[in-house]
Amino acid sequence: MAIWDDLAVARVFDLAQPYFTGMPHYPTHPPFLFSLTKQHGDSVGPQGHSSAADAIALGSHVGTHIDALCHFSHDGKLHGGHPVAGLQSYAGGLRQYSIDTIPPILRRGILLDLIGGGPPLSAGHEVTPEELAEAARDLQIRRGDIVLLRTGWGRYYSDPRQFINDTNCPGPGRAGAEWLSAAGIFAAGSDTVAFEKVPAPAMPVHVHLLVESGIHIIECLNLEELAEERVREFLFIGAPLKIRGATGAPLRPLALVP
């Protein structure tokens, strides 16, 4: 039986949030801009056709996106100890671990639902290793997995002020990040604007995952539907825009449930 027949009966969950003018974005990243370049009827062809098209501008870390390992450095070094000096320029971006070097991702995904039927986590909540372990009960996290944390904040997405909350959001601290990295996962993600309890001046989760552990981070996911259907294990499929030299890029990840 061909694989597309298998997939024909699989359930597909869309884990991406939409892009729209006024959408939430971390304050240091450029916002999303949109306009048609032309409207239908502005120009009409010899046999009556017309077309419309669009222009956009955005930060590469705006909307549902994945961080390249080169997004963060520590003591002047990228993951693997590469000194960042000489590896970066404004016009060309980064020459090591940039987003275009991430191969398409098709991996086992695990949803750690931190709230179940309850309300979203409070802004000041630090997700602990114990909470992660409890959410992962009966599931074995394996090397190379994608682990996604549901805080419930995905439902705030349509209200940018509530979602960004002046960058006060729940998430793991260093202890939670270490619990995740110990499992040797490929990437960790969440439904918040930062995979980290913020504000966090030292950004320990980003440093530990990206720089120390070589683990990618995915942010601004929509995990509501997955949680509603009580899916905990799935096939994660995603591939970021292949932007040469970029430190991150939008992606529209999917979860497949056989």
Add this chain to the structure above:
Amino acid sequence: MAIWDDLAVARVFDLAQPYFTGMPHYPTHPPFLFSLTKQHGDSVGPQGHSSAADAIALGSHVGTHIDALCHFSHDGKLHGGHPVAGLQSYAGGLRQYSIDTIPPILRRGILLDLIGGGPPLSAGHEVTPEELAEAARDLQIRRGDIVLLRTGWGRYYSDPRQFINDTNCPGPGRAGAEWLSAAGIFAAGSDTVAFEKVPAPAMPVHVHLLVESGIHIIECLNLEELAEERVREFLFIGAPLKIRGATGAPLRPLALVP
């Protein structure tokens, strides 16, 4: 056996071209812009971390992308006969058949290799139904399939002037488009900047597929590796950036071969 185990042994082909400053784009669509927003070291955190990030701007039909059905109209009407008047605005885009209404695409894909080991098609070459039928020999195209045409122009991508060629490129004409639509496919694509022999003042292929037939168009694909491996049938996976109201959007499509 779980689906990820099946996939673990599948070959994955990346059908997307990269984004970079100076990359090719159809002249009426805005080009791709890129810069870091900050470099590593511009700001250093209390425990020695630093980060870099990026900003981009582009036309939504630039790079490997898919057209929404609302991209074209004919005699003032979209696919399905919807009068476009009242359905569009510069700030909001289109309110019918916009790109964010396309569900994630996981479908059988067919590669019609029009050149095999030969040179790329010449700029003035119109791909005929006979050529399509010959390339599809022994394969049955089914309703809902994704059919991709390889002209060989994908290898010109790194030379924008050669790839755009002052918008003189090979592709199907109306007859070829009708051969495709007769099979009831979901989308047709190619490795050229336009799925149409251009210049074509009346754009008959876009009108026939998008407006008359409700068939999506994918452009600027990289089909070279797929052709090299003589893959003709595969699982196509792709999901465009979910831009509210847009007439098209970037995507990074994958081909899976079990």
Add this chain to the structure above:
Amino acid sequence: MAIWDDLAVARVFDLAQPYFTGMPHYPTHPPFLFSLTKQHGDSVGPQGHSSAADAIALGSHVGTHIDALCHFSHDGKLHGGHPVAGLQSYAGGLRQYSIDTIPPILRRGILLDLIGGGPPLSAGHEVTPEELAEAARDLQIRRGDIVLLRTGWGRYYSDPRQFINDTNCPGPGRAGAEWLSAAGIFAAGSDTVAFEKVPAPAMPVHVHLLVESGIHIIECLNLEELAEERVREFLFIGAPLKIRGATGAPLRPLALVP
């Protein structure tokens, strides 16, 4: 008496059109995009302040703007016979005659009102040397002047479709351009999207002024108020955004009448 006292009694006319989402733009130039980056209240400071700011994207020839001499070439050469090969790159723009090399412009300006109290020129109207001479009656055009042509199309600006008119607009042809260049002016401008009767496949006015004559072109001016007040001679003040390597840039020109 100080110059600012002189100016205090001068009338100042604003010759720029506004920037707004959906504003008119020549189809091959990227449109104007706008969004706030943040709203008041998204973040509130320790003593109650808040701020809002904006992001924009646009083609450098969108809105009221001036063309650098390097905007056009002929037979592979820029003004002065410089071969353009080797002088350009996507990331860096042009290295000869770019917009940032134009010093601030403070020069005598002349309004040639082609319609007076009548209706705007029709789309197919080519402005002839005779019409220019008639509009310039009693005025001597001198070397270094700025000569602005009023066609009346400035009043269409708020209706992008009418203003662009599928790029069918009135303007001078080569004969008119030669009449202007004979006077040795510094720049010529108009209230249309192109200083040229368009469509014009060979773009003779742009070639004659920019390449052959070294005369700048200013487009999308608002000349309505100036005409209403029957001003024909004024001090033109303008300086484009100093964009390194650019072929054109927005400016907000002023006319001063002592």
Add this chain to the structure above:
Amino acid sequence: MAIWDDLAVARVFDLAQPYFTGMPHYPTHPPFLFSLTKQHGDSVGPQGHSSAADAIALGSHVGTHIDALCHFSHDGKLHGGHPVAGLQSYAGGLRQYSIDTIPPILRRGILLDLIGGGPPLSAGHEVTPEELAEAARDLQIRRGDIVLLRTGWGRYYSDPRQFINDTNCPGPGRAGAEWLSAAGIFAAGSDTVAFEKVPAPAMPVHVHLLVESGIHIIECLNLEELAEERVREFLFIGAPLKIRGATGAPLRPLALVP
């Protein structure tokens, strides 16, 4: 004698810094992006012409720019006590005191050179009323003037990291701002990225000038040439890009010295 003859012998100083990829920008504002949209030779017309053009994207407060009064609010109110609620939207910007409501500026300008032939002010230096008074000795600041402070940081502009300095820059505090507002000036400006000693969590200078006093702020000026020529009094000419609803906009200000 006509005004343009007067001006013909005036010295003109360009107070704007250039725009270029990698240029300095306050971290919360989007960076400047640039690319050609096409190169000369990509398309050649019937008689041998070709053209190149550009696309840009940027924050409206990037580069030499002026703040609209609506850029800041205090306790939810704009200058004049207007509650900001209901006056703002991401797509439309601000409906009160936006940048497009500032008429062209032609006013007496005063340079307060805080360093003379000495080195630039240190990053932690707060400019005091006494320093301002000393720099203004023998000059009377009048209602409606433009007062520009030279700290010497303009010469750092070509080194973005030094110019931004992790947003540690010299400037006035509230006391200096009050000294300036007492004179009833129209705008105050400087050669730094912020007209304020930063970091300043409560941003007292911006609040006092924009919100409490209705005085505009101009930032990122190049005052080096003016200072070198020991010009202290001049005609300031400037007009920002007329962006509907924006909280700030680029401008290229000039200083004229009769």
